[in-house]
Amino acid sequence: MKRDRTPVAALPGDRPKALRFNRQNGITLGLVVILALLPLALGDSTYTMRLLIVSMIWGGVAVAWDLLLGYAGIFNLGQIGFFALGAYASAMLSQNAGLNPWWGLLAGAAVGAVLAVLLGLPSLRMAGIYIALLTLAFYEVLGPLLTVGQAVGTGGKRGISPIEPYSIGGHTLSSGNQVPWFYLALGLFVLCLVVCYFAINSRFGASFIALHDSEQFAQSLGISRYKVSLLIVAISGTLTGLMGAFYAHYTGVVSPRILGLEVFIYLVVMVLLGGVGKFPGPAIGAFVVIFVSDWLRAFENFRLLIFGALVVALVMLAPRGLMGALDSVQGFVHHRRGRHAAAEAPAAETDGPKP
Amino acid sequence: MREFIEVLITGITIGIVYFLVAVGFTLCYGVGRVLNYSYGSFFTWGAYLAWVLAVGYSKLNYVLVFVIVLPIMFFLGVAVDQVLIRPLRKRPEFDFSVILVTLGLAVFLDNLVLVIFGARTKSLPEFLTGSVKLGGFTISWQLIAMFIFALVVAVVLFVFMARTRTGMSMRAVAQDPTGARIVGIPLFRVFAVTFGISTLLCGAGGILLAPRFFMTPTGGWTFLVKALIIVIAGGLGSLRGTLYASFMLGIIEAIVGWKLGLLWVMPFWFLVLFLVLLVKPAGLFGATARKG
Amino acid sequence: MALLTLEHVTQRFGALAAVNDLSFELEEGEVFGIAGPNGAGKTTVFNLISGFLHGSGRILLDGKRIDGLPPHRVTHLGIARTFQIPQPFQSMTVVQNLRIGEYYGSQGRTADGARRAPWKDLSGLIEFVGLQGKEDRPVSSLKLYDKKLTVLASALATRPRLVMLDEALGGLSAVEAELSLALLQRLNKEWGLTVIMIEHLMSALTRSCDRLLILNNGEALRLGEPRAVVEDPAVIECLVGGKRA
Numbered sequence: 001m002k003r004d005r006t007p008v009a010a011l012p013g014d015r016p017k018a019l020r021f022n023r024q025n026g027i028t029l030g031l032v033v034i035l036a037l038l039p040l041a042l043g044d045s046t047y048t049m050r051l052l053i054v055s056m057i058w059g060g061v062a063v064a065w066d067l068l069l070g071y072a073g074i075f076n077l078g079q080i081g082f083f084a085l086g087a088y089a090s091a092m093l094s095q096n097a098g099l100n101p102w103w104g105l106l107a108g109a110a111v112g113a114v115l116a117v118l119l120g121l122p123s124l125r126m127a128g129i130y131i132a133l134l135t136l137a138f139y140e141v142l143g144p145l146l147t148v149g150q151a152v153g154t155g156g157k158r159g160i161s162p163i164e165p166y167s168i169g170g171h172t173l174s175s176g177n178q179v180p181w182f183y184l185a186l187g188l189f190v191l192c193l194v195v196c197y198f199a200i201n202s203r204f205g206a207s208f209i210a211l212h213d214s215e216q217f218a219q220s221l222g223i224s225r226y227k228v229s230l231l232i233v234a235i236s237g238t239l240t241g242l243m244g245a246f247y248a249h250y251t252g253v254v255s256p257r258i259l260g261l262e263v264f265i266y267l268v269v270m271v272l273l274g275g276v277g278k279f280p281g282p283a284i285g286a287f288v289v290i291f292v293s294d295w296l297r298a299f300e301n302f303r304l305l306i307f308g309a310l311v312v313a314l315v316m317l318a319p320r321g322l323m324g325a326l327d328s329v330q331g332f333v334h335h336r337r338g339r340h341a342a343a344e345a346p347a348a349e350t351d352g353p354k355p
Numbered sequence: 356m357r358e359f360i361e362v363l364i365t366g367i368t369i370g371i372v373y374f375l376v377a378v379g380f381t382l383c384y385g386v387g388r389v390l391n392y393s394y395g396s397f398f399t400w401g402a403y404l405a406w407v408l409a410v411g412y413s414k415l416n417y418v419l420v421f422v423i424v425l426p427i428m429f430f431l432g433v434a435v436d437q438v439l440i441r442p443l444r445k446r447p448e449f450d451f452s453v454i455l456v457t458l459g460l461a462v463f464l465d466n467l468v469l470v471i472f473g474a475r476t477k478s479l480p481e482f483l484t485g486s487v488k489l490g491g492f493t494i495s496w497q498l499i500a501m502f503i504f505a506l507v508v509a510v511v512l513f514v515f516m517a518r519t520r521t522g523m524s525m526r527a528v529a530q531d532p533t534g535a536r537i538v539g540i541p542l543f544r545v546f547a548v549t550f551g552i553s554t555l556l557c558g559a560g561g562i563l564l565a566p567r568f569f570m571t572p573t574g575g576w577t578f579l580v581k582a583l584i585i586v587i588a589g590g591l592g593s594l595r596g597t598l599y600a601s602f603m604l605g606i607i608e609a610i611v612g613w614k615l616g617l618l619w620v621m622p623f624w625f626l627v628l629f630l631v632l633l634v635k636p637a638g639l640f641g642a643t644a645r646k647g
Numbered sequence: 648m649a650l651l652t653l654e655h656v657t658q659r660f661g662a663l664a665a666v667n668d669l670s671f672e673l674e675e676g677e678v679f680g681i682a683g684p685n686g687a688g689k690t691t692v693f694n695l696i697s698g699f700l701h702g703s704g705r706i707l708l709d710g711k712r713i714d715g716l717p718p719h720r721v722t723h724l725g726i727a728r729t730f731q732i733p734q735p736f737q738s739m740t741v742v743q744n745l746r747i748g749e750y751y752g753s754q755g756r757t758a759d760g761a762r763r764a765p766w767k768d769l770s771g772l773i774e775f776v777g778l779q780g781k782e783d784r785p786v787s788s789l790k791l792y793d794k795k796l797t798v799l800a801s802a803l804a805t806r807p808r809l810v811m812l813d814e815a816l817g818g819l820s821a822v823e824a825e826l827s828l829a830l831l832q833r834l835n836k837e838w839g840l841t842v843i844m845i846e847h848l849m850s851a852l853t854r855s856c857d858r859l860l861i862l863n864n865g866e867a868l869r870l871g872e873p874r875a876v877v878e879d880p881a882v883i884e885c886l887v888g889g890k891r892a
Contacts, residue, residue: 075451122632132390132454133587134632140580141625148618203750206739210747213736217798219718220697220728222752222805226717261573265462268455276451305466311459315452316442 023330024201028193028280035186039179049178051290056185057247059286060192062270063279064239067196070277071205072232073212078119078135080264081142082112082237086244087254088146091160094249096153101166104245112241113234120233124226143259159255163248181250188246192239193280199235200279208232265307266293272314275321284322361492362613363606368498370605371505372563376578377585377597378512379556385529385592387546388449389440392457394557395579396464399572401428401558402565403468406477417482421504424562425555432554435460436547461579469572476569479562501563508559512552525549529592577621584624588631589639596640603627648710650675650841651696651726651809656714658691658702658865665691666702667865673809678835678842680852680873683862684886689845690731692862693811696843697721697728708809722752727807731814731845733794735786735801742782744797745769745804752805769804776800776830792823803834810834812844816851824848828855849877849886861885 035052042048061083068074089111090104099107119138124131150156165173166184173180199205207228210218219225248254266289274285296303320327376398383389404424408415415423439460443452482504483496516522527535528545536542560578568574585604589596604624611623631639649672658666666688673679681689694700698718706714713721727748735744749769773779776796781789786797795815802810815831816824828851834840846852852859852873859873863885869876876882 069451073448073451075454077454122636125636129384129390129450130587130591132450133583133591136392137580137583137587137625137628140576140583141621144618144621145625148622206743206747207751209738210736213738214734216699216718217730217734217736217801218747219699220722220730221748221801222719222722223747224717224719261462261465261576265458268458272455301466301470304462305470308459308461308463308466312439312456312463315456315459316439319446319452 023326024279025197027284028197031280031284032186032190032193035189039182046176046178049182051294052287053178053182053185053250055287055290056189057243057250058267058270058290059283060189060243061240062267062274062282062286063192063196064236064243065267066271066274066276066279066282067199067232067236069271070275070282071200071212071279072208072229074124074229074233075129075132076116076119076135076233076236077132078139078142079236079240080259080267081135081139082115082240083244083247084142084146084254084256084258085115086112086241087248087258088154088160088244089241090245091163091248091254092153094164095160101164101249104249105242108245108248109238109242112237112239112244114237115241116233116237117230120230124229124233139259139264143256146256146259155255157256159253159257160248161253161255163252163254165249165252175252185246185250188243189283192243193283195235195239196279199232204228204231262304265304265311266290268311269307269314271321272311272319273321275323276319278321278323278327281321281323288322357491358613361494362609364492364494365498366606366609367602368502368505368605369564369567369608370602371502371509372560373581373585373605374598374601375505375508375512375556375563376560377582377589377601378509378594379553379560380582381586381589381592381594381597382525382549382556383553384586386525386549387436387440387528389436389453389546389550390450390457391550391553392454392579393435393461393464394457394553394582395575395577396461396468397428397432397554397557397575398561398578399468399570399575400431400464401561402479402570402574403472403477404428404558405562405565406479406570409479410477421559421562424558428558429551429555432551433547435554436550440550441543441546461575465573465575472572474572476571478569479565481566497566504559504563508556512556521545521548580621581624584628587638588628590637593638593640596638599639649673649707650677650709652705652707652710653692653696654705654707656692656695656702656704656706658688658695658700664865666695668704669862669865669867670704671860671867671870673841673843675808675841676835676839677857678831678844678855680856680859681843681845681862682847682849682852682859682886683868687862688865689862690813691865693728693813693843693845696811697726719751722805722807725806725808726811727752727802727805727809728811729795729798729802729813729815731817733791733798735789735794735797737787738785740783740785741778741789741793741797741800742769742773744786744801745772748801748804752807772800772804775833776803777826792819795819795827799830807840809841809843812842814845814847816846816848824851831855853877 035056038052039049061079065076065079068076068079086108090101090108093099093104093107094101119135122134146154147157154160167173168180207218207223210221210223211225211228215225270285270289271282272285273288274281274283293303293307296306299306314321318324380391380394383391401424404427405420408420408423409417439456440453443449443456446452481497482500486493486495487499516526524535524540524545525548527538527540528542532542561575564578581604585597585600588604589598589600604627607623607627608620611619651673654670656666656669657664669692681692683689691700695702695714696706698713698716698721701715704714705712708724708726713724736747739747746769773782776799778793778796778800781793786794789797799812799815812831815827819827831842831844832855835842844852844856856873858871859876860870861868861876861882868885869879869882
């Protein structure tokens, strides 16, 4: 999927391009604006609002994950581990230590970052393939660890519940009114999008894309593989831990079930469907997955069967996802309009000529 | 002390079965560069197929069960390689695509089992009942049977790798795929056979261990992770490392399970893995983990 | 003082010594050639100097040890290199490749502690290597020669003092090879860069090098004035025999 990635928008020297209007930020902006207006249209449809909030939480995680998978080429399969520990950290601080839930957001982000760096330290020194092995082992071991960790307050198999919700100015948020939750989630979702967008379209972004494209060449031009990889892992972990913390207080429960295969495969489908390395595709993938999975609720046991088959089908048949399909359509239109259209558009928005 | 030795014997026996499972995984990577994340599901499938034959739908003898199930596992593996893995080989990011496709396949296969057999745990009866007293130690026949079965499979595997044409081609491909192709080894056939052997080994592990653990549709994941940890600790692609790591972790499992309960096994395994990697980043017998 | 010094450098891969007890010195402004049969350890020497491999022995730049440093640190100290198979950044354009070198290569400090000023304008460099008109082409659309030039120009954009060229002429047409050689000579004469080049083409080496090192099985077979070296019977046997193997 390396060759299909949208070329970098900005490089040292042409930084303002990140702020220039292009398809990447256009779609992102459109998505956010529509989301911001949706509560007005939906009014009191609590159920749909819930789905949207969950979509935004996972959308944030999906773009953060894609930063590693699609842009930096780091096969971290333990992303949900960061999410779960962010959730646990926040929940434990508020339930066991009595801390204000707002602090939990910071704690969740910090835990995500620290954990990502800790896991990154040994694995980034090794070949790429080891990272996939080690992080999956970490993810799989975390469930048993949290279960046996009752002594430190993880609540064992049943987890922690209920978890205190946030309160704003003495007014505690309730599940009856989803609107404040919605805008809180939107705020965090936008934070994830903005951080990832600027991480990709910056000098720093150029360095990890360079490492992904051609590792030795990048190093020989003065890029520190270790430093860049750790930083990108830390950013991704921070955002994921933050979303985990919010998730804990929003749903009011965390348990080892969050580490189940179901959640993992959903996240995989989100990224694949949206397009690996195609910001903001994975975020859009999150909305599709959450809504489709809700729609498939009636099928219960068949749901995961379908999602498993979907992952296989996507990798085999449409590895570039929705955003990739959009590229093809755009390429086709450009082709029809003649070459001058493609030449006028900034290099960042056109695909390289197909071999 | 006597109890401890008995636990140790159990550990060694589990160790040899884990070795079979892990060796299949590492073989698949060493020869075909495939990290097979659906490996755990093949484990489950092996166990469930055996259950169908031995318990569910007929009451076949265990030897017959092996004779029927192992070829099925082999061809299942070959089919997966041909249909899913082979088309990906021309992709620039083969590694990444394979991880995702096998993850998806794992979820699909697990849930197929769930849909067909339901979520209730199943169990395979022991191959042999009763136990034997040897110099003061009580060893169950089941354990002895497991040990012998696993040993036979392991020996057959080693002879196959060392003596047969196919086995030697596999080793050649593992060392140098380009060179192997130049001398006329049919790469894609070797990849397919390797995949088949790896699923066969995994299925054999599934049958051998099923009487010890309860079978659930998603139970295979534990064994995928166990194979992963063994393989990382031993050094990816190293047979010797896999062997040592299997026995080490099998014994640790037996001791931890005996003293603290099975729930603590995985945390302990991970701890051991972490310590091993701290001292030797490439695993016990890994050559150089860093490329280039 | 010598610019670059290798003292008893050894690199083993398992039982095989790819480079075995190699020592030589390099003067500032020199063009230094390395030749030898396939598998003689030529590229391994480059990988050792540029920090991709860490063997035993000492490597010094201006008398300060650089063995043990990671590749990007070596680059910051002023050693640039190219690769046998050019792999520029596929998802970027030519000029974006150069900018990576310009920006990241000039970070950090040189050995004397001064900060090197990066090149703001890369058009001079692009013209120098002959890539004008192709600046904004995606690298994936280039032919081999232009890819090699992109890699070379990106390496030069790090503002090195010493540049190491790994088979700069390999796979090129006769005309392209001539152009590359001319480029190399200008690098040395006009820019005052010290050059180490690995090459198979003996005529190119004798024409452009001040000194020539012949490697065989990781060891120095001969080192000296190129014409004298290539006429040495031991060298002829090693190279001809090596080609036949």
